[in-house]
Amino acid sequence: MTNHKQAWQAREKAFAAFVTGPLLDFWQRREEKYFSGVGGVPIHYVRFICEQHKRVILLCPGRNETYVKYPELAYDLFHCGYDVVIIDHRGQGRSGRMLDDTQRGHVESFSDYVDDLESLWQLEIASPRYQRRFTLAHSMGGAITTLLMVRRPDAFDAAALSAPxxxxxxxxxxxxxxxxxxxxxxxxxxxQTYALGTGRWRPRPFGLNDLTHSRERYRRSLRFYSDDPELRIGGPTHHWVREGIQAGEEVLRNVSALKTPLLLLQAEDDKVVDNQAQDRFCQLLSEMGNPCAGGSPLIIRGARHEILFESDVMRAEVLNAVTTFFDQFD
Structure with missing residues (x-):
């Protein structure tokens, strides 16, 4: 396991060899499944299971993401001794879409995301075979997962929130x-139209992206969407933006209901989510006597929004922080 963690520090130097070798072999052992979510919408997910593992991590991606983008992270966590389950939220990835224009990022109610995630938790994570249950949630997934923890304070032994x-x-x-x-x-x-300034999916050159400094990881993610039009999502609808803002407000109103130990990872140069809201969240947790790990966000210096897909040094800092945090609960 130690050797595997050392590989996090310099993977980009031989990224193509890693992707076409060990990572491809790992991806081919996946189990792709689905269930019926709110309103009968098919919710797809993927899992990586080993009978020897007694710990599981539920990965909850952000808006405009899919589990197809997450095999590297699943590989790293799996080799640290965790089963890994990754959801495709309604309206994106391989899950059912909400509108005839399948590229519009839309949801009728943000609570539908939470209901879907709770269904997956009951299907996979609540299994008695697991001694420890964790979650690692990114961006929109951080809001969804936090609202699930408000609803189910005992759902996870600990949670790590990446740029929630x-x-x-x-x-x-x-x-x-x-x-x-x-x-x-x-x-x-x-x-239900695209929010101001957004539109259908289009490839952005690496030099214009504000998500990551990792050229290799950015280009790999871009290829998934370029090669498979069914995965593409453009901008959010006006209704989605309204639901997203209200979901953040709901999180801050219900901090007192949170009992799960939390690690909050903040991207210093985030241009997607509001870091001040994360600071306020951690402040409220402290006031309630249940501070997040370290008492404030762990700021990843220089990082852009997608810190789980950042360049090696920053990404390794994140993964080491997450696994060290989770290891406390063994």
Whole structure:
């Protein structure tokens, strides 16, 4: 296991060999499954199982993500002794879409995401074969998972939240954005159109991306969507943005219900979610006598939003922090 962790430090130097060798072999052993989510929407997920493992991690991706993007992270956690289960949220990845234009990022109610995740938790994570249950959730997945923990305080032994979406980085003043979204909500057709400044999926050159410094990981992610049009998601709808903002507010209102030990990982140079909302979340936890690990967010210096897909040094810092945190509960 120690040798495996050492490999995190310099994987990009031979990334192609890793991807076409050990990672491909690992991916081929996956089990792809699905269940019926809220409203009968098919919710797809993937799992990596070993009979010897007694610990499991539920990976909860962000908006516009799919488990197809996550094999490297699953590989690393699996080789640290965890079973790994990854969900594709409704409206993205291989799960059912909400609208005729399948590229619009949309959800009827944010609680549908939480209901779906709770169903998956009951199907896979609650199994008595596991002695320890953990979750690692990114961005939108962080908000979904936190709301599940509000609902089920005993769902996980510990949770790590990667750049959780407790607030959205808005291109407009918040008061103006809220006013526009409220107006759009009164017009059903408009509420389901792409939010201002967004549209259908298109490939962005690495030099223009604001998600990661890792050229290798960015290009690999881009290829998944380029090669498989069914995975593509464009911008969110006005309704989704409104639901996302309200979900962050709901998280902050319900901090007192959280009992799960938490590690919050913050990307210093995030341009997708609001880091101030994460700071407020940790402050509220401290005031409730249940501080997150370290008492404040663990700031990954220089990191962009996708810290689980960042360059080797930053990504290794994240994975070491997560696995060290989880190891405390063995």
């Amino acid at each position: 979406m407790f607030g959205i980085f808005l291109p407009l003043p918040r008061w103006l954005a809220i006013r526009i979204l409220a107006w759009a909500e009164k017009h059903p057709l408009l509420s």
